[in-house]
Amino acid sequence: MKALSQRRRSPLAVFALLVIGLLVTGGLYAVASGSVSKAQADETTQTVNGSVENGSKLFAANCATCHGLAAEGSDSGPSLVGVGAAAVDFQVGTGRMPMQMQGPQAPSKPVQFDEQQTADLAAYVASLGAGPAIPDEETIDISGVSDEELANGGTIFRVNCAMCHNAAAAGGALTRGKFAPSLAGVSEQHIYEAMVTGPQNMPVFNDSNITREQKKQVIAYLKHIEAQGSPGGQALGSLGPVSEGLFIWTAGIGLMVAFTIWITSRHA
């Protein structure tokens, strides 16, 4: 009786175990891939002084096809007159520029220029018209931010940024293939520059919107939550209830199916 009933059950059991295996791997993959995005470069370029002359040469060679020879703009790229050194440092320093292909949004990719070249390009663009400058050490030094100020930075972030970037700064979707990226691993300088230049679909947060002090607090907050990790264990990509639901339906139910099969195949 025992052998018989087990044999009868076996094809289904094998199938079920296969499905569980797949589900669990899928679940684990979702977990693992959530943490991959954190591995992003973090560099600062602020101490380097740029040369307008070198910058103009680099610009002509790498950027002019889209932005025009005098950065006046063309069909394939906007004018850069008056965007400021901060915009260049952000765009080039995060690898967004030079843009590789036209798409809904220029994604960040491996940085193509070294610090000196980036500074040169920034100096060149800054020389074309006044715009936000690259922040100095002092502006983005968050070591003096108190706990209360940091908490205030959190509030500012939730009110101004979370609707695009997610409350845990894990990123979110915008319309038509555009998205606000995860902010994990972005340097203090680039966060600051993003706020003052408003890259692509991000609004500009000038000093009357969010003061310099408050920007510092936002940066301090972002750096704090990044360093603190997730107190409750694996964060499942910090994507909220969707990843939690996916997890319970894959790993949770998968585990239960495995156990039910195991228990009902044991006979007293």
Next chain:
Amino acid sequence: MSQTTEYTPKTDVGRIANFVNQRTGAAAAVKEFGRKIFPDHWSFMFGEVALYSFIILLLSGTFLTFFFDPSMAETHYDGSYVPLRGIEMSVAYSSSLDISFDVRGGLFMRQVHHWAALLFVAGMSVHMLRVFFTGAFRRPRELNWVVGGVLLILGMAAGFTGYSLPDDLLSGNGLRIIDGVIKAIPVVGTYISFFLFGGEFPGTAIIGRLYVLHILLVPAIILLMVVLHLMMVVIHKHTQYPGPGRTEDNVVGFPVGPVYAAKAGGFFFVVFGAIAAIAALFQINPIWNYGPYDPSPVSAGTQPDWYIGWVDGALRLMPGVLGDFSFERNVAFPWGHNTFVFNVLLPALGPALFLLGLLFAWPWIERWITKDNREHHILDRPRNAPFRTAVGAAGVVFYCTMWAAASSDLIATHFHVSLNDVTYWLRTIFIIGPFIAFWITRRLCLSLQRKDRETVLHGREAGVIMMSPEGGYSEKHEQLNEYKRWRLVSFDTPQYIPAQPDEDGKITKKEKRRAKWSKFFLEDRVAPVTPAELAAAHDHHEVEGGDHKSLGH
């Protein structure tokens, strides 16, 4: 002095047990229950997954009540989570943060509670799908199916009210949507909203009210329903899959005591252990990220828990305008104009009413169409009820499309596609997907049935090629043994019944409609192999032997 012929136990335990038994008669009940037979199949255990998750919810929830304070009074947080220190928030949120960071084991318990809630509803859903696809809801179990449906809704209600308690941004956003839906109800909506929230949303009353619902009313009703549900299971006895020796009048399996009880008890600890392990390793609902509720900010990735997701998804699928047609209509009434916000009302209530209505009514719909009013204790294999399986598959696709729509933003970012395209695609699937699923599933079931028939009549292809003395090749067919064959022949699949005249000899309109459905659902049918067919097939094999199906054809 009377004669004492009473039984006197020898041990202390025995004496206590005897004392209790004499006053309560418990032994008879235990004996009765202990002798219940429970068949052993893994798919029968998901009800238990839900039951045990519920017990874990009761335990962990009780722990949380010791520390949770459902007050909406304003306070400044001074706990140990630095990024929120000094922030103004409600006492409810602050006490939830304290549970997370300053109560020993508190975060673990919160995570146990929340993961158990997800597993509770998921377990119930799988259980319900099993019951549906095997036809276990048929007479005499229709009422228990309804109780199960009520439990599913109550589970969602318990989850939603709990999700709203911590008063963080996510829970507030959830309530905001509910408030919007309620206000979309014509004429009375605004009044209902004011009544629920004790004034203008969000007010200061709602958390306290939800708390009473969450820890008292809803769990109590769930408990009641669970008891009813289990009592009915005992009364009806468990269903079983078809198999040798299994009839409509018996149940083959193990008695509840001691084998099954031991297994079930063990399984409780398995479920508990799994939930505890998940809660210890994986974070859920990090309320500290979301910040206190404030009606102005909304975070990307704002979603409800999975079991509410489908309603959220329906809202996301609904277009605001269709060409020039706006779903917001101003309708003139004797007392003035009222705005009907159909783009909220329709998706929030339409699919839910449709799906749940169908779910509750299905046993009666099926009975009406098939005219099958017999008792059923033997389950259908899903393929042997192609129409039901197909309807179920259509329902699953319908539900899952809405469900997926609730995560449209994440689908867009993770697969690098446009959010708008995701929405257009999901709208398309929402409308035609269920029909496609119905058609494919029915075809699939019918083919599987044909394959079963083939196997019964001609056996399994053994993969052995034989050469006859004349030089012809043929493949040997292995006959199934009795047990395997039993499973493939001993079922019964409903047939199309044309419209029947009633007592007066008239064919009513309703009967005509029934006949139409019956034709649609049941006309394509693969009949089970009859004993006569089987005998004929075997004779045929004996006569023609190895020549059958020779490769030279």
